[in-house]
Amino acid sequence: MTDAIITFRSVSKHFGQLKVLDEVDLDIHKGEVVVLIGPSGSGKSTLLRCINGLEQITGGDLVVNGMSVLGGNKVLREIRQEAGMVFQQFNLFPQMTALQNVAFGPQQVRGMSARQARELARELLAKVGLADKADHEPAELSGGQQQRVAIARALAIKPKVMLFDEPTSALDPELKQEVLNVMRALAAEGMTMVVVTHEMCFAKQVGTRLIFMEHGKIAVDGRPGDVIDTPPNDRMKDFLQHV
């Protein structure tokens, strides 16, 4: 297909002797919401982190928005501007306010003026429902609020794809929804998303595609409704019973 925004061409990733991704082939297209599930250690985070070069692939090629992750540091920085990432642990910059966290990227990376960047940051904070928390430091925010700031921070770079690595796993149940709702809204706007999560409701409602990983390989790849209700493979069935 021509509109693939992320293409894995038999991508492998080793940590020393350990093979964590095993010749993965995968095309992700514009507007898709790909939900990644699988047992612990199956390589979900690694797959995600290879896309924005936080992990270096050791075999094959991976192309993001027409650029190869093997293209060197400069290309990698451009890829990262096209693929925003949200982490399980939020990772907000603790010495900056919510607003500064969001404004920092566009100013440093996109070359916006401080004023423009602040305006954009205010807009994005409003979008994730935190207009009133702009001047708070991360430590003064709840986990759910921190994660929403983190999403705004990633969006501020104007990426074409958003990568989420278990964005709600560190949150109390009652705080998960506020983050999932922001992600829902994002998907509704047509944002291309790759989401590692255990939230099967979200996968069914929002996901356009579900991938089950096992031992560094894609074991199942299908429509969330279909493959969640009738898992095509016993290990996936097992897995679903335990989440």
Added chain:
Amino acid sequence: MEVNWLIIWDFIPQLLKGAQVTVHITVVGLLGGVILGAIAGLMRAYGNSVINAIAFVYIEVIRGTPIVVQVMFLYFALPVLASIRIDPMTTAVLAIVINAGAYIAEIVRGAVLSISKGLSEAGLAIGLPRWKVIRYIVGPLAFRRLIPPLGNQFIVSLKDTSLFIVIGVGELTRTGQEIMAANFRAVEIWTAVAVMYLIMTGVLSLMLRMIEKRMRIL
């Protein structure tokens, strides 16, 4: 000989001159030590295996040998090895740079590594180059953790300057020694010298505590 404290007054100007030399060596030496230490520490924290190994060897050699031996090496062995002759004052400054640099490198490395990896990754993930991640994110956070151990090292280095008596640098200890040799007023002179060191380290501590307070507000 009876103890006569008033006699100290006669030697105050001379001792102050010695203290001035001590301060000079300390300030210039630590300035270089901080720069060298920051470089070596960042090499340890971020360098590839070769760069890391270079910094590692430097740090271990310095930490594993007494500073007096390092001074002797610079002053007496270097001229033989490389026909570089340096005067006592330069040797003293250089010794502080090299010695403090090694300890500061470990302090810098520890502070940098104590900042969660997730924060660097969050910085990289928005497309920042590595140096900006260090400059704007890890650096400021590490700096706060740096201040207390750095202050400690400053005080140690200040006191280490008294070792330069062995190569005849006219710093405070040497000055005290010279006065003593002339009048044998051991109690008075060494008390005065000790008090002067206390004042210098005290001022240093005070300055660091003030910086620490400012940093906490930041």
